[in-house]
Amino acid sequence: MSQAPVAGSAPPTLNCLLLPLTDRTLLLPSVALAELINQRPVEPRPGMPDWYLGEIVWRGLRLPLLSFETASSGTLPAAPASGARVAVINAIGGRPHLRFFALLVQGIPRPCKLDAALAAAGAPLAALELGSAVAGGEAARIPDLIGLEQRMADTGLI
Numbered sequence: 001m002s003q004a005p006v007a008g009s010a011p012p013t014l015n016c017l018l019l020p021l022t023d024r025t026l027l028l029p030s031v032a033l034a035e036l037i038n039q040r041p042v043e044p045r046p047g048m049p050d051w052y053l054g055e056i057v058w059r060g061l062r063l064p065l066l067s068f069e070t071a072s073s074g075t076l077p078a079a080p081a082s083g084a085r086v087a088v089i090n091a092i093g094g095r096p097h098l099r100f101f102a103l104l105v106q107g108i109p110r111p112c113k114l115d116a117a118l119a120a121a122g123a124p125l126a127a128l129e130l131g132s133a134v135a136g137g138e139a140a141r142i143p144d145l146i147g148l149e150q151r152m153a154d155t156g157l158i
Helices: 068-073 146-156
Strands: 015-019 025-029 033-038 052-058 061-068 085-090 098-106 111-116 129-135 138-145
Touching: 033 129, 052 085, 052 098, 061 068, 061 146, 068 146, 085 138, 098 146
Parallel strands: 025 138, 061 098
Antiparallel strands: 015 025, 015 111, 033 085, 052 061, 085 098, 129 138
């Protein structure tokens, strides 16, 4: 059974976050972010791809820390900015042994609300990007989180 909108009610919105990276901004629903944390010691694993920065410990769990920019476009990871943070992301791929993973972000994510009037940005897309949209006054890319989880699995990280 569907519900008709109530007269005078606000159109439905989606709470999102704009995650700043070195060369682009990602657009994620707010529920994708488990927690934003300060940088912490990273334990590298030799022989891994450049986009795998190492493991961090968060709430007693060891999480893979990734550079989305490198995973999607192959550019070498940039040195973290002074305000860089770690975004702990809720895994959505259905793998019972992967509940969270971490992305290095270059600042504090900004909240935004999206509605049905969301405009496509038409920005060129790299691998692991599903689309782009204008959000918060800028072009933001929508990441393929399931694809990123699959890339971790294909590499043997999870």
